Amino acid sequence: MTDCVFCRIAAGEAPATKIYEDDTLCAFLDIRPIARGHTLVIPKRHATELEDLDADLGAQMFRAGHRLALAIRRSSLSADGANLVLNDGTAAFQTVPHVHLHVIPRNHGDKLRFAAGLLLRRPHEPMTTAEAIKGGIAALEAEDEGKSA
Numbered sequence: 001m002t003d004c005v006f007c008r009i010a011a012g013e014a015p016a017t018k019i020y021e022d023d024t025l026c027a028f029l030d031i032r033p034i035a036r037g038h039t040l041v042i043p044k045r046h047a048t049e050l051e052d053l054d055a056d057l058g059a060q061m062f063r064a065g066h067r068l069a070l071a072i073r074r075s076s077l078s079a080d081g082a083n084l085v086l087n088d089g090t091a092a093f094q095t096v097p098h099v100h101l102h103v104i105p106r107n108h109g110d111k112l113r114f115a116a117g118l119l120l121r122r123p124h125e126p127m128t129t130a131e132a133i134k135g136g137i138a139a140l141e142a143e144d145e146g147k148s149a
């Protein structure tokens, strides 16, 4: 068994509140969120840092993060924006050695709440948060279908 916690999450061998999954990527709630809805997108295939990451997989990971940011705006979390952050390497304070993209919902005027979130890192009802984001993904898909009709 791998000792990489994100590989184990991707394989369904470690618990996580998953938001989205396909053959190559997985997105799940951060266990110590800075803000409600803080999500991580990972490639399922292990890569420790950007040095090891296939460029196409990196592009797919960003595409998924982009869609999640749009979904979170459309969800009942009603984000006004998001921080998409990737800490590459221990020099950049990467703490989990499996590449991951943070998607952190933001709202206008949330500076103090965001600062408190950075300090406290407390979970916010993971199940209802995940359902809210999935609702946003469904809304985004409905929009896409409307555009292509």
Ligand code: AMP
Residues within 6 Å of the ligand: 005, 016, 029, 030, 031, 032, 033, 040, 086, 087, 093, 094, 095, 096, 097
């Ligand atoms: P980084 O500093 O970019 O490496 O961030 C790693 C992130 O992974 C942190 O925000 C942690 O809270 C999060 N994290 C660590 N272990 C888990 C886990 N088992 N499930 C979900 N998120 C995790």
Ligand code: ZN
Residues within 6 Å of the ligand: 004, 005, 006, 007, 008, 045, 046, 047, 097, 098
């Ligand atoms: Zn891994």
